[in-house]
Amino acid sequence: MSEQLGITVKKNENFSEWFSEVCFKADLIDLRYNIQGFVVHKPWAMRIIKKIYEFFERELEARDHEPVLFPVVIPEENFEKEREHVEGFKPEVFWVTEAGDKKLEKKLALRPTSETAFYQMYSLWIRSWRDLPLKLYQSVAVYRYESQTRPFLRGREFLWIEAHDAFETHEEALEQIKEDMEVCKKVIWEKLGIPFLFFKRPKWDKFAGAVDTYAADTIMPDGKVNQISSTHDLGHNFAKAFNIKFLNREEKKEYVWQTCFGPGIWRIMAALIAIHGDDKGLILPFDVAPIQVVIIPIIFSESDIESIKKKSKEIERLLEKNGIRCKTDWRDETPGWKFNDWELKGVPIRIELGPREIKEGKVTLCRRDNGSRIIVNESEIVDKIREIGNDILESLKKRAKKSFDEKVVEVATKEFLMEMIKKGKVVKMNFCGREECAMEIKEMTNGAKVRGTPLDMEEKPSGKCVWCGRKAKEVVYIAKAY
């Protein structure tokens, strides 16, 4: 039984298959829902996802964002207002056209993103510079008619947050982009241990309706990048389309400057699974784990049960009192089966509790990330668990960062670029900045794209563009992407 339960594919041999198996066997998602591209989120996934939402919401609110909820439907006419936006999104929109047995007078889009819902209201809400900045977010699903779908990476129902901000000046809007990067660092890197680069995307790869797009990319085990968040400098584009003007401090009417920020909760979940997981299944950082400590009773004879029950309840209560999420697994299975099951689910710490432990007043703590076991006195259990919890996060960060860095290779020749992309690397190189070159690279590498220049690193180009030999204007990163 335990063999069927476990993951049958090695992560470094067939990442794609491994990922699908983990999604299914760790009971994250069920693909058998009878509409293509829509999935059922099972409890273990939802409990992790709710934590990720909570982390982001806390950071956003600490930076003066407030929650709102806009309707799931947007009238067709709203979409028409920003030309690039409608062109970009219309092919992907699901349309509500009927209600009961009536045809609706106007077609309603199932929100693919909510700029065109928010901004008509912004034009009503914003009157003066005193109303600015306006910083609102909503935690919702968006709907896109994607042709190829993949759990947590690309779906017709996609979970995210969208923050929509309006400012008096372009400088403030640009500062906001840095703040969004900061929020990403706080949650994605510091809490979840997922390394990423925060790029300014090339002009030809921006959001439909944006002046500039910035985005966080992490690197998946197969070397393809995963865009886990994006921020758009919308300039005046939507302000003009939706007539969002304010009376400035000189009493003159002026358009607001806007940004929008979309942490892709689904994409971050994909990264969390893929980057930390191993051949036994998920490995969850301590803070995001729905259950942080699982207690497995080790029963040798019936007579042990009473004392183990008593002790496990004591420990549960102690941990819960200290804010540690804990559960005892009393299912009618062997300890070995339970070890495998909770390893599959990625629970950070396992406590093995048997008659010997009880007699000696000790417990055995076993770490999911490296399998190490230590025996501690009952009195130090809370401190030790906190210590190990922190250490698991730090180890996961270290390992993930190392693997991230190893996947980035600097190249100085066309041939080496081609070879490295083929090997699943992310390539870093001097670049001329021209779209023609980027398109040629994409074609010759079978899909690798210029991801842009990092916002928070000064990387000075030198010499010539590796691809075309013209003068290099920037150092860019190139990779295939999900």
Next chain:
Amino acid sequence: MSEQLGITVKKNENFSEWFSEVCFKADLIDLRYNIQGFVVHKPWAMRIIKKIYEFFERELEARDHEPVLFPVVIPEENFEKEREHVEGFKPEVFWVTEAGDKKLEKKLALRPTSETAFYQMYSLWIRSWRDLPLKLYQSVAVYRYESQTRPFLRGREFLWIEAHDAFETHEEALEQIKEDMEVCKKVIWEKLGIPFLFFKRPKWDKFAGAVDTYAADTIMPDGKVNQISSTHDLGHNFAKAFNIKFLNREEKKEYVWQTCFGPGIWRIMAALIAIHGDDKGLILPFDVAPIQVVIIPIIFSESDIESIKKKSKEIERLLEKNGIRCKTDWRDETPGWKFNDWELKGVPIRIELGPREIKEGKVTLCRRDNGSRIIVNESEIVDKIREIGNDILESLKKRAKKSFDEKVVEVATKEFLMEMIKKGKVVKMNFCGREECAMEIKEMTNGAKVRGTPLDMEEKPSGKCVWCGRKAKEVVYIAKAY
């Protein structure tokens, strides 16, 4: 300015108008979104709503429910499976029929409720009695093509929780209904101070597809009842329609017994506004208030500002450390304007902080619910705020319960019944239990309906049915409803 800000209608003179004004002026909702019946939830409403969700989720999870997320769309074929269900819901369903520029092969319903999404998966997930009970919930919006809409009472996008449970026996299902009532008591009564009766509805007024419907009704200030939650005993109806069978302890195949529970978050929000609010606006119980304590600087001269800033930051930090949500209002308005604004928003406690308070090491605490002010030493501020917070909840509960009880009138004659319904009372009376009588009453009273018999009170009928003179079989409550 402060006059325009405030509520212009008296709650007991025109409740309906008062309610609309509070929704708008306390900045809860914006009705100007350009799709009829869909509203924008503004930050103050969302922050309250998120708290209400949190309270319910905590209670549900403490009773072994786990969170899931099912797709927002449900294929038409799923609806067809339960005859009564499809008849009940089809006239209200929004249909997604197109994507991009294609017509979809099958029409997709925007979830009006999710039985038909959940239960096809339950038929895959449930195999044996070991898989039971299965208790899952989701916190989502549902979509219904309602003809008349009203913020928080009836909307085309309606916020709720839906819990879907499956059991081995009908007894367990009936126990679950009591547990759902318990959850309602914990949140709606104990946390939010909203009194309600938990009815077993008459057979002719049950959910489409249910064997029996149970529901919590509170009474609004105008005497109309507001159904704030419902639980359905689904018996085997959906289990048969979706073929949800399990191998029982005797190794025989058997249908599961099902219940579903839907706390209407929107409806509860309506009750919260309506029942506690007064002529100045909202009054929020302490735990649900997004801001529990607001500090208003009382500035007499420029030279006060520095010391008030310093002190208010100290107090903020102290309160936050103690888990109390606090904010200082530094907007460029008069203290009076701010008092009104925060009263409108229902913040439970206001601190007035001026040079005198600072000099004396004291602060003035002012209660929203009764306007009383006390001066306390800085050292006791946390304890006092907690004490007042509790006391506000207790006072609100007491007031709400008194008003609830006064609205229920026992009647012994037809004439008195008619008179009391006309006066906006909820009527309690001996009843024969026949649908014909209920329909006559509804017609003669211009809409008052038999709400049912309370689940948790033994009320023995005596004598004759007040309406028809036949032998009374039960004591029922009759009221007009939202």
